[in-house]
Amino acid sequence: MSFSHRPINPADLFKDAALAALMALILALPLIGFRSVAEGGQLALTTRFDWVGIGVAGVFLGRLVLVYASSFWPPSGANFALAEAVREGMSRYVMALAGMGLLLALLLPFLPFSSRYVIDVATGLLIYIMLGWGLNIVVGLAGLLDLGYVAFYAMGAYSYALLALQFDLSFWICLPLAGLFAGLLGIVLGFPVLRLRGDYLAIVTLGFGEIIRIILLNWYEITGGPDGLSGIPRPSFFGLPFKPTTGEHEISAFHQAFGLEFSGLHRVIFLYYLILCLALITNFFTLRLRKLPLGRAWEALREDEIASRSLGINPRNTKLTAFGIGATFGGLAGAFFATRQGFISPESFTFVESATILAIVVLGGMGSQIGVVVAAALLILLPEFGRELEEFRMLVFGAAMVLIMAWRPRGLLANREPTLRLHRRDRRGGEPR
Amino acid sequence: MSAAHLSGGAPPLLNVEHLSMRFGGLLAVDDLSFQAGAREITAIIGPNGAGKTTVFNCITGFYRPDVGRVTLNTDRGPRYLERLEGFRIARAGVVRTFQNIRLFANMSVLENLLVAQHNHLMRASLFSIAGLLGWCRYRRAEKAAVALACRWLERIGLMDKADWDAGRLAYGDQRRLEIARAMCAQPKLLCLDEPAAGLNPRESMALSELLQSLRDEEGIALLLIEHDMGVVMQISQHIIVLDYGRKIAEGSPRAIRSDAAVIRAYLGENGTQPLPPEVMEDVGQS
Amino acid sequence: MGYFLQQLINGVTLGMIYGLVAIGYTMVYGILGMINFAHGEIYMIGAFISILGFILVGLAGITAVPLALIIVLTATMIFTAAYGWSVERVAYRPLRQAPRLAPLISAIGMSIFLQNYVQLSQGAQVKTLPPFIEGGVVLLRDADFAVRISYVQLLIWLLTLVLMAGFAWIIGRTALGRAQRACAEDRVMASLVGINVDRTISLTFVLGAALAAVAGTMVTLYYGVVDFFIGFLAGIKAFTAAVLGGIGSLPGAMLGGLILGLVEAFWSAYFTTEYKDVAAFTILVLVLIFRPTGLLGRPEVEKV
Known part of the structure; x- marks a missing residue:
């Protein structure tokens, strides 16, 4: 799987999606395609190949769209900068959010929709x-x-x-x-x-x-x-x-x-x-x-x-x-x-x-x-x-x-704030990263 | 070998006697005895694999030596380090740094220095009770701890970066921070495992000065493993040379420089042909 | 005496099944240093696929037992291995560089997902398969007790021994085995000397899943009862076996499995069945406390 932002060769794109679909077929065939049901003390089979077909087609299209879309994603560096900015913004408003959440929690039983x-x-x-x-x-x-x-x-x-x-x-x-x-x-x-x-x-x-x-x-x-x-x-x-x-x-x-x-x-x-x-x-x-x-x-x-x-x-x-x-x-x-x-x-x-x-x-x-x-x-x-x-x-x-x-392998809000600061928080903006 | 280099009749700060440590078939340290005096810098040198770090690990409680005794003579009598659990050794007054720096990478620089004052602060916070209740007794202690940390931050020039994650510091800064962190634990003996490794010449020089000031101003003893002979020869009073786990020489820098066994250990048996000048410099023969 | 011998046979059979699953844990732990939490579910999936397989060969009119067995085993191994491969690809590969806990959570998520996937696709009822291989050999006849080893048990023993031998050969003698051992030692270094680490890891999952598939098939044959929840407990016990034997060691996994199987068999036979799982967990805890490297594991020197 490549996350390059260069245009992708359509043949490769289709090959990739076809491989994913093949894998989906192998996975789905036994467990979705067949179902064992008890019938008069015996196990019998019912088939659901239509489900398998839908699933495989879905994987093919999904993979196609995903890989194609990923070619437009910004390179990982920019992605990182964006994530940093989000992180920075979140940590700035986190106190305000926490306060609002607390207020909501305190008033919840008396709110109109409750x-x-x-x-x-x-x-x-x-x-x-x-x-x-x-x-x-x-x-x-x-x-x-x-x-x-x-x-x-x-x-x-x-x-x-x-x-x-x-x-x-x-x-x-x-x-x-x-x-x-x-x-x-x-x-x-x-x-x-x-x-x-x-x-x-x-x-x-x-x-x-x-x-x-x-x-x-x-x-x-x-x-x-x-x-x-x-x-x-x-x-x-x-x-x-x-x-x-x-x-x-x-x-x-x-x-x-x-x-x-x-x-x-x-x-x-x-x-x-x-x-x-x-x-x-x-x-x-x-x-x-x-x-x-x-x-x-x-x-x-x-x-x-x-x-x-x-x-x-x-x-x-x-x-x-x-x-x-x-x-x-x-x-x-x-x-x-x-x-x-x-x-x-x-x-x-x-x-x-x-x-x-x-x-x-x-x-x-x-x-x-x-x-x-x-x-x-x-x-x-x-x-x-x-x-x-x-x-x-x-x-x-x-x-x-x-x-x-x-x-987000580090979790949704993985921003550690030091337990004690020597300098005021806003100096942080100027720190080189 | 005598302990003649030690001043007066007082016992040496650290006394290592007949230390041996074996890993499987390898005798990493073989019947090693040496002493480190108070207010002195003692260096352990030797080729790679000579057992230097193993000696350190025995002194600082990471390994339990098979044979031997490691005594730290404190004001409150001798402490036998080889019998203490690892964390009690720091409490007894021996703190170390590591060859591959071990900072608390995701904690801030300041926090690193506060963790080093853990035991002191823990008592002040009455094992967190006073801290939880916010008594002034704890707040005073914390203020003092921060002040001590700041003093060290000034000294190593990291005041501006106090709130940075330690892992984001440059390599040289991390080295200095690790030393400062060890000092915040207020040791009597500071063990440094290759503090100059990876530093450029300017940084090495600064390090030498820092180490000397630790000895002269803080009055502590230093035990040091180092490959940078420039640093070793410049700052240490006493040098112990290890090879294959055994002590092959001991003495002042001057004596070590001209010791035949040392030269042999470093350069091999046929040390007869003339050596390239940079090698000579390396072993302090310039 | 006869009773004891019978429990010994039962215990060894159970132990071999645990051992086969344990190998999957031990190999993945050796290479990735993580518990592949979803491995128990792979085993469960193997059991379900084998049930489908047995029904299908029945419908196809293949009555020769050896032929049917070979077909079912091969198909189960292939399809289950595909699941093993996909689990690694989806849940673990994106997290190679992530903090230690991330793959574990991902694995637990995968395990929950697979459990419910099978429950939804195959139904929540217990599946009961009529005995496929019947009969056995009476080894010993006491006054009131006949010690008997069934053909299924013999089959499990035989198959396990053959697979173990094959595995020892793969790990010890083939390029794949060398690559695996190199990756287990040091992944970065292995990639520097030209080993395709991703491919090696994928193959490890495929192999582990194939063995789990065999174990699943054997359990289907042995007990004839399968439900979607068997993966969890079997997984934990197999992991216990792997730890007991020394994680990262293949013979250790087998040995651990055998010990665990025996303990469980004897515990159930002489004490109570209710607490047999407690016995297994207690062993795990005791081993980890007193001998964390397991019985055949290499001692670990703390690197300072």
């Missing part, structure tokens, strides 16, 4: 944003590739559910405890494995994630196995439950205390603000830590562990703090998830969840807090808009991951 559905979707999105921010500490800052983050999410959810169900503790006690347990799990798991290098760490964390899930699936006595746990208490507004009036004369529910008509929406809105708060705390905590010696040590370890060690940074403890703090936030998000759903089962904590959270972090641009928001919005909201295409959701999701990585 409905129960909108708030529900936004709540779901915020869970992923919080998870993304939590994992960003581990992956983005400390550079530890964690493919089993869902284990901590699950730990938080199950801790919360079990504490609330077995010991009847209130939400506000269970929540920090769930975070604490998840954090402890993070430290216990992290301790033996954090000296492993990149990809090995990834696969071990993936293994841990699966182990936790299998345990949840099989430990019937405690976790309910595949049936999960249900009837998890819903949160109260600092002791005031969200439920229809129980007594007439005393104030026993949220709507009475505030003199409102009872509405199921109250709890939805309350949950929304709760997760918004939790997510913002995660964000604030991360932004703050990043500017502290601990945060800089994380980044230094990500950049060069050997140099960090030679400067007296304890790699193991520093990584453990990142792992533990990331796990704690995962656990808090899990606890919230449990209380919001009222029901949890191992099905919610599969590897695809870990992959999604990691994809949010990496697609957003490692270490970029706003990138996490953008990527989460993209990955979580897009499938939401394509509800009619329900069955194609994950297909598109996977393809999007591949394409975005090919397009």
Whole structure:
């Protein structure tokens, strides 16, 4: 594939497209051309050669257009300059954008277009944003590739559910405890494995994630196995439950205390603000830590562990703090998830969840807090808009991951701002590049 | 060999005794003993593959020597470096630079210098608690750390580029930044692995001056591996020559210059025929 | 005793299948230094294509088992290899120079894509193939237990050994093998001495996919049950096998696969089947902690 901007010889163009079409034919012929169907205990075949034909023709034309169009693209140098300009512009307005986003998030339940559905979707999105921010500490800052983050999410959810169900503790006690347990799990798991290098760490964390899930699936006595746990208490507004009036004369529910008509929406809105708060705390905590010696040590370890060690940074403890703090936030998000759903089962904590959270972090641009928001919005909201295409959701999701990585391997907003500046920002414009 | 070059009866800052390190069948360092005095520049020279970097890696905790003892005599008594974990060696007061520069490329120049003050700042931030709460105790410490970093930035002439990503600096600047970063960790002994490699003559000269000023003004000891004999002969008080992992000579620059074993090691056994002048210059025989 | 022997046979069979898939991981990791996350899906695709193949030869009226087997195996290998090649071309090649995490994310995306692609194109139901090769040999008869090795198991053993030998020859003796080893050692240097790195990497994916296709076909024959989700777990276990044996080492991949297969067989036989996957993962974690280079891997000296 050549990205020259010289005119392309039409013969080459057609040859290239024909090759692509041939490849498409080979790929499509078995799996799309034939389909095995069970028929009276036997497997029979149905054929769909028309689909193959359409697909191959599509690839041929698509390839033709793509290669032809690419001959008009500016040479990569200009492309680079353009990307730089976009980057520069984005980083300049990023604060303004973040402010507007925050304002929108704060006012969302009261905006004219908002409905129960909108708030529900936004709540779901915020869970992923919080998870993304939590994992960003581990992956983005400390550079530890964690493919089993869902284990901590699950730990938080199950801790919360079990504490609330077995010991009847209130939400506000269970929540920090769930975070604490998840954090402890993070430290216990992290301790033996954090000296492993990149990809090995990834696969071990993936293994841990699966182990936790299998345990949840099989430990019937405690976790309910595949049936999960249900009837998890819903949160109260600092002791005031969200439920229809129980007594007439005393104030026993949220709507009475505030003199409102009872509405199921109250709890939805309350949950929304709760997760918004939790997510913002995660964000604030991360932004703050990043500017502290601990945060800089994380980044230094990500950049060069050997140099960090030679400067007296304890790699193991520093990584453990990142792992533990990331796990704690995962656990808090899990606890919230449990209380919001009222029901949890191992099905919610599969590897695809870990992959999604990691994809949010990496697609957003490692270490970029706003990138996490953008990527989460993209990955979580897009499938939401394509509800009619329900069955194609994950297909598109996977393809999007591949394409975005090919397009921007460093992520959407991969612009690192130093934690501390000596000179004012606008001097940067004059720096030679 | 005696430690006669060391002043007085005080123990030397660094004392390496009977160090040996083996990789498979290769004896990279063979029963090496030497000392490095406080406020002195000690150079380790030798042909390629003589085991110099291995010695460094043993001293700075990247390898664990098979045999031998590496003692750093500090105010608070001797520290046995070969027993310490890598990161504790820096805390004990030995910091190094690397042959192939190891900066934190995607962090700014200033941040590189702040990371070097990690342990100090970490304590000041009460392991992040004070920092998170924004206590003035931490803010004061950070201000002092930035001031120290700025002092070094002035000194290596990178003040203007403080906010640049370290990876974008020119090669010579990266070398100097790595030294400054090591100095920000406030070592008693600074180990430099080929600091002049890849520098042009003007930059080498500047480097020599910088290293001498580290010794004279900061009062630290330097241990240096270097191939640039101009630099070595000019600045070091004491030279150790390695060949095949063994020490073949030790002494002042003047003594080393005329040492027969050294010349043999560098030029081979038949060092009888006259050498081209540039080679002579290289071994300091001009 | 008889029971033990039977588990040994089952474990070795399972281990050989893991080993075949593990080779794909180990080769790609050796050359690119990355986990080819989509490799498990390639294996799954191999299994699905082989099912289609078996139905087709049945419809074509080819009843001679060896002939049918050869046709199905060859076709499966070719079509699956095309998938392996395409995965590399689409998801990894554009990311050669990208930061370390990018190809991994791309690979995970590819894996999700392929899983759903097969689910959509072939349906989400479990596919059950009637036994194609039946019968076996009774090796030993205890009072109450007959140790039996089925013809399918024998076939798997034979095929695996032949493929392993062929592979050892390719890697050790051919120009392609030399190019692969050179690329694994140092990709830049290999390209400087005139090795077509892209082509070598592509061929590595093709070979790995072909072996995974064989493994997929064997699993179809062995269990007769296939669904679109088998790739994930098999992939992770095969990777475990590769790590266990020492990543980058071909005999290691086979050895790791065998150990894993045996552990799983015995674990299921003597403890519980529920936790057999936990056993596999626990082995992985323990190996990585105590011997990160695996059983046959080369020790790595930290370069300073």
